[in-house]
Amino acid sequence: MNIDEQVEYLMQGVDYGDPAVEQAMAVELRERLLEAEREGRPLRVYCGYDPTSTDLHLGHTVTMRKLRQFQELGHDVTFLIGIFTSLIGDPSDKDKLRPQLDIEKVMHNAETYAEQAFRVLDPEKTHVRYNSDWLSKLTMEDFFRLASNFTVQQFLTRDNFRKRWDNAEPIYLHEFFYSLMQGYDAHYLNADVQVGGSDQLFNIMTAARKVMTFFGQKPNIGIILGILPGTDGEVRMSKSLGNHIPLNTSAEDMYGKVMSIPDKVMPVYARLATAWTPETLNHFIRSLETNTIHPRDAKMKLAHAITSVFYNEAAADSAQEHFIALFQKGDVPDDMPEYHLQGSESLLDIMVKNKLAQSRNQARRLVEQQGVKIDGVTVGDVTLTIDQGCVLQCGKRHYLRIVR
Numbered sequence: 001m002n003i004d005e006q007v008e009y010l011m012q013g014v015d016y017g018d019p020a021v022e023q024a025m026a027v028e029l030r031e032r033l034l035e036a037e038r039e040g041r042p043l044r045v046y047c048g049y050d051p052t053s054t055d056l057h058l059g060h061t062v063t064m065r066k067l068r069q070f071q072e073l074g075h076d077v078t079f080l081i082g083i084f085t086s087l088i089g090d091p092s093d094k095d096k097l098r099p100q101l102d103i104e105k106v107m108h109n110a111e112t113y114a115e116q117a118f119r120v121l122d123p124e125k126t127h128v129r130y131n132s133d134w135l136s137k138l139t140m141e142d143f144f145r146l147a148s149n150f151t152v153q154q155f156l157t158r159d160n161f162r163k164r165w166d167n168a169e170p171i172y173l174h175e176f177f178y179s180l181m182q183g184y185d186a187h188y189l190n191a192d193v194q195v196g197g198s199d200q201l202f203n204i205m206t207a208a209r210k211v212m213t214f215f216g217q218k219p220n221i222g223i224i225l226g227i228l229p230g231t232d233g234e235v236r237m238s239k240s241l242g243n244h245i246p247l248n249t250s251a252e253d254m255y256g257k258v259m260s261i262p263d264k265v266m267p268v269y270a271r272l273a274t275a276w277t278p279e280t281l282n283h284f285i286r287s288l289e290t291n292t293i294h295p296r297d298a299k300m301k302l303a304h305a306i307t308s309v310f311y312n313e314a315a316a317d318s319a320q321e322h323f324i325a326l327f328q329k330g331d332v333p334d335d336m337p338e339y340h341l342q343g344s345e346s347l348l349d350i351m352v353k354n355k356l357a358q359s360r361n362q363a364r365r366l367v368e369q370q371g372v373k374i375d376g377v378t379v380g381d382v383t384l385t386i387d388q389g390c391v392l393q394c395g396k397r398h399y400l401r402i403v404r
Contacts, residue, residue: 003033006073008278013066013271015198015226021205028221032192045070046078047195048131048185049117050086051109056116057244058254058306059228059237062272063195064120065309066223070193071125078189079117081110083132085181116247119310134188135181146180149210155179158202179203183211191220197227228272231377233262242381249378251311255319256377258303263295266302274305326376336391336399344387347372347379350402356394371395 001009007030016022036043047063067077086106114128155161155176164171179202186194186208196204201224209219227236230243237244245257261269267285270276276284284301287293293301300320308316339354348363350356351372357363364382366372372379373393374386386392392400 042075043192045193048080050082078127084135179207183207195223233265251315251319260377347384
């Protein structure tokens, strides 16, 4: 790729909320790429991940895909595990205090992060670092110097803090430290580029750039990416909401879950979760906009592309064949019992009424143990309400056709 093609490729999927900022970052990225080319060095690129849980899902991998693109172009990538920042808890996308984790829990979670990340990143080209290596050594004097770059007003203009202020809810002093510490990470790594989601806009575009400038460095270029919605197509992907696509699952399950997303979010998934080049991506989106591809065929193409990122082409082919056999060729039992839905009903109630579970508690356990599927897609939300026809499967042999 020439420089302009690289800029287009690396800016794919960005979301700054302001076209002027996006244009400014594209210009800075182009200049930094040309500078690195003249100096014969790769760009120093990183993204930080706070190990607040043990399992990653597809939403976490949006930034990893971007790091992988930088790797493909020969740049130096650091996968930063935020041991120290996890102890505070990032308040960026929260409208209430985030619970603080203890160090033992954080270290346990961190052990699984890099292993899962290498489903996307090239392990031979990835530096894994821990920000506790330098943040734990900061003195009070260091913190005074960092804090002198910021005003309280800057923090209170952020939506999440402003809501809490207006509602007379407490805002704790330690929550301000998160942005300072993330800014120090960028300084310590002397980053050319920092990748993050749109919830990190303040931390990257304000805090990190301000801290780096304070230390006499060129401010990092923020590659701010959109947030991947969950399988409901409405809110961000989250394990707690049950709308996530886990990495630690089978190719068949991943393929099926992508097939369950609403048609309207296919362009977002294509931009953020595939390995497609700009040319392939633009052709796919144009096909959707002009109705030159059937939504079902488009979704199958998308599900195959996403599944192949985490497994391989052969596994994605097999997952697609499994889906076709099960739901397009009708390999579900013909003689399954039917249940006629009246309006909308909870999944747990339907299971109990049809003797697929003896009680709501048992039904809940079946869902939590990944033993329940709707149209071949594993259900993770025990609060799910069903309002349309589908095939409900419990275990390997129990099927129920739900008719609207």
